[in-house]
Amino acid sequence: MRIPLTSTEPPTIRVAYADDHAIVREGISSLITRRSLLLPNETIVVDIQASDGDDLLSQIESATHKPDVCLLDISMPGRNGFDTMLELKRRWPEMGVLAFTVFDIEHYLVRMMIYGANGYMLKNCSTDEMVAAILSVYHYGVYYPDSETMHLYEAIKNGKVGLPAITYKEMELLKLVCTEMTWEEIANRLEVSEEAVEAYRTNLYRKLKVNTRTALAMFALQTGIVPIDINRHGNPIHY
Amino acid sequence: MRNSTPTTIRVAYADDHAMVREGLCELLTKMSARTEEKIEVCIQASTGLELLEKLEKAKELPDVCLLDIHMPGLNGFDTMVELRKRWQHLRVLAITVFENEHHLIRMIARGADGFIVKNNSGEQLLKGVLSVYNTGAYYADQATMKLAHAVKTGRIREPRLTQLEQDFLPFVCTDLTYDEIAEKMGTTRPSIDGLRVSLFRKLEVATRTALAVYGIKTGLIPLELTPAA
Numbered sequence: 001m002r003i004p005l006t007s008t009e010p011p012t013i014r015v016a017y018a019d020d021h022a023i024v025r026e027g028i029s030s031l032i033t034r035r036s037l038l039l040p041n042e043t044i045v046v047d048i049q050a051s052d053g054d055d056l057l058s059q060i061e062s063a064t065h066k067p068d069v070c071l072l073d074i075s076m077p078g079r080n081g082f083d084t085m086l087e088l089k090r091r092w093p094e095m096g097v098l099a100f101t102v103f104d105i106e107h108y109l110v111r112m113m114i115y116g117a118n119g120y121m122l123k124n125c126s127t128d129e130m131v132a133a134i135l136s137v138y139h140y141g142v143y144y145p146d147s148e149t150m151h152l153y154e155a156i157k158n159g160k161v162g163l164p165a166i167t168y169k170e171m172e173l174l175k176l177v178c179t180e181m182t183w184e185e186i187a188n189r190l191e192v193s194e195e196a197v198e199a200y201r202t203n204l205y206r207k208l209k210v211n212t213r214t215a216l217a218m219f220a221l222q223t224g225i226v227p228i229d230i231n232r233h234g235n236p237i238h239y
Numbered sequence: 240m241r242n243s244t245p246t247t248i249r250v251a252y253a254d255d256h257a258m259v260r261e262g263l264c265e266l267l268t269k270m271s272a273r274t275e276e277k278i279e280v281c282i283q284a285s286t287g288l289e290l291l292e293k294l295e296k297a298k299e300l301p302d303v304c305l306l307d308i309h310m311p312g313l314n315g316f317d318t319m320v321e322l323r324k325r326w327q328h329l330r331v332l333a334i335t336v337f338e339n340e341h342h343l344i345r346m347i348a349r350g351a352d353g354f355i356v357k358n359n360s361g362e363q364l365l366k367g368v369l370s371v372y373n374t375g376a377y378y379a380d381q382a383t384m385k386l387a388h389a390v391k392t393g394r395i396r397e398p399r400l401t402q403l404e405q406d407f408l409p410f411v412c413t414d415l416t417y418d419e420i421a422e423k424m425g426t427t428r429p430s431i432d433g434l435r436v437s438l439f440r441k442l443e444v445a446t447r448t449a450l451a452v453y454g455i456k457t458g459l460i461p462l463e464l465t466p467a468a
Contacts, residue, residue, distance in 0.1 A: 021336060021357035023364050027262025030269060051358075102256060123256040124285075130258060180449045215414035217448045221455055228456055 010041055013138050016048035016067035018056035018084065019100070020076045024123075025049055032134070035127050044134055053079030057087055069096040069137050071121075074103060074112075080227050082111060089116035096137035103228065111163055111224045113156045119143035164208070164223060173200045174220040177213055245275060248372050249299070251282035253290035253318065254307040254334070259357075260285070263305070263334075263364070270365045278368060286310055287318030291325070300329060303371050306351070308335040308342060309458050319349040330371045339457065341442075343383070344397045347390040353377030354387075398441040400459075407434045408460050412451040 015032065019025040029046035036044035048067055050056035053076060060066060070088060074081035081099060088097055098119045099112040109120045118137045121130060129145065136143040144150040155161040166174070176186045187197040205211060208219055220226040250267065254260040264280040271278035281301055284290035287310055294300065304322065308315035315333060322329055333346040334355045343354050353376055355367045363379065370377035378384040389395040400408075410420045421431045435447070444450045454460035 022360045023263055023266060023355075024259050024357050026361045027264070027266035028258060029262075031258075031262045031265045034265070123258050125258050127258060127261055178448065178452050180444070180446050210414045212414050212416070212447075214412065214448045214451045217452055218412050218455075221452065 010039075010043055013042055013044045013069060013134060014048075014065055014067045015044055015046045015069050015071065015134060016050065016056060016060060017046050017071040017100075018050040018053060018076065018081075019071075019073040020051050021073075022051065025051075028130075031127050032130060035131050039131070039135075042135065042138075044131065052076045053081065053084030053087070056084060057091070060088075060092070066092060067095065069098060069118075069134050071098050071100045072117075074099060074101040074108065074224075074227050075229055077229075082115060082224055082227060085112060085115040085117060096141065098133055098137060098143065105222070105224070107163070107223045108227070109152075110156055110161060113153060114163060120149075164219075166204075166207075166225070170200055170204055170207075171225055173197065173204070174216060174225045178217045178220055178226045245277050247277045247279050248303060248368065249279055249281045249301045250303050250305060250368065251284070251290060251294065251301040252280055252305040253284040253287055253310065253315075254305075255285050255310045256307075257285065266361050267364065267368065270361055274365070274369070276369065276372070278365075287313030287315065287321070290318060291321055294322075294326070294329075300326060302330065303368055304329060304331045305334050305355075305368075306331055308333060308337060308346065314458075316345055316349060319346060319351055323350040330375060332367055332371050332377060337457065340386070341398060342457075343386065344390050344395060347387045348397050354379070354383065400438070400441065404434055404438055404441075405459075407431070407438070408450075408454050411438075411447060411454065412460055 017025055017029055026049070029049055032044055033046055036042065048056070048059045048063060050059050056070070056072070072081050072084060072088075079087075081101065085097060085099070088095060096118045097116065098121050099117045100121045100123065101108065102123045104122055112120055118141055119133055121133055133143040142153070144153055152161065172190060173186065176189060181189065183197055183201070184194055187194045190197065204216055208216070210216065210219070221228055252260055252264060254263070260283055264283065267278050267280060282290070282293045282297065284293055290304070290306070306315050306318060306322075313321070315335070319331065319333070322331055330352050331350070332353045332355055333351040334357065335342060336357045338356055346354060352371050353367055355364055359379065367377040378387055386395065406424065407420070410423065415423065417431050417435070418428055421428045424431070438450060439445060442450065442453055444453055451460070
């Protein structure tokens with residue numbers, strides 16, 4: 001959030017963009033920069049491009065001028081968009097971040113907003129809408145495309161819409177449930193006993209009212225605990 | 240005097256994500272300013288069906304088609320079949336987020352002339368378009384070329400799912416037991432076990448959960464078909 005200075009120099013909005021798909025990232029970065037030339041009062045430059053969450057964090061760390069707005073893809077190898085969002089907001093709470101994804105899934109939106117996103121953009125938006133969103137986050141700290149989304153954001157902020165109550169331990173278990181690991185292997189990975197894993201599992205079955213491991217995995221995918229990885233072959237899930 | 244008019248390569252591009260599509264068009268046009276051949280994106284479509292309609296109406300066919308695989312409605316695979324049926328010599332470069340051998344095999348088997356993955360660089364995209372235009376084919380590396388050759392000569396076949404296997408997949412993602420699935424599908428437990436074993440083999444997975452996750456990730460099972468979380 002910036003108050004425009006009374007200066008003749010138009011403000012430059014610095015944007016960082018993390019996306020593992022290089023041609024998508026390069027193309028969209030160039031598009032945003034070019035389209036911003038038509039703006040009367042601001043210029044937008046995409047001066048950081050990162051291929052995953054860790055790359056984004058380290059580029060921002062070493063940047064002299066921190067970005068004003070980040071665009072953050074969700075499905076990325078290594079540190080995914082959700083985990084990156086948490087880390088961005090921990091280190092730079094004032095920095096604007098727009099989630100930017102192909103996933104039109106309400107749970108993903110809710111998770112992103114709870115983690116501190118300033119807006120949630122779909123990749124089928126237009127260039128004009130993206131530019132409008134960047135300006136809105138820069139000037140007002142938030143972007144919503146319509147009043148319906150605004151009400152949803154309000155409801156999330158007021159705690160009226162939330163995520164299913166899952167403990168940290170249960171979340172760790174859910175991440176591994178989506179792999180081909182056996183329960184024994186999962187216990188070893190989490191460095192707990194098999195009985196402990198069984199207890200978490202039984203608890204989750206009861207909490208989510210399901211009976212199978214597959215249903216747990218589907219829950220993890222649908223709620224973004226394990227964001228859908230659209231890049232790779234399903235065997236195995238890469239961690 | 241020699242003719243110095245630069246060649247213009249006319250490109251059509253189908254992708255349901257407008258921002259991604261426009262970004263790629265921007266990139267292609269920008270980069271081709273540096274090459275001898277100029278690239279002009281003359282057709283943009285947001286679905287396979289729209290691409291087919293626009294090609295039908297076009298006075299002149301594009302030189303190269305870029306075709307995204309994962310699109311709602313008519314997806315890239317089905318669009319590819321239709322493209323080949325109508326325009327046998329149209330050059331088509333499949334473009335996708337999937338780094339997945341099965342997808343590559345399926346696309347080549349349907350007649351695609353090359354394959355670009357969205358995490359390739361802009362240089363590779365440009366190379367792909369130029370190569371398909373000039374030589375009729377583009378493969379990113381030796382391994383892909385060998386694979387494509389093996390598909391074309393019939394030595395490798397795509398894993399085809401039967402109708403029953405496709406019908407079974409959404410049930411895999413539910414909380415139902417195999418016995419319950421058998422009842423829902425009006426079949427027997429042994430035949431469900433048969434479906435399960437053949438799907439494990441074809442899609443190279445070892446557990447029901449892995450099969451479900453694979454199905455969601457590759458879009459074989461739309462997330463909407465799974466029980467609400």
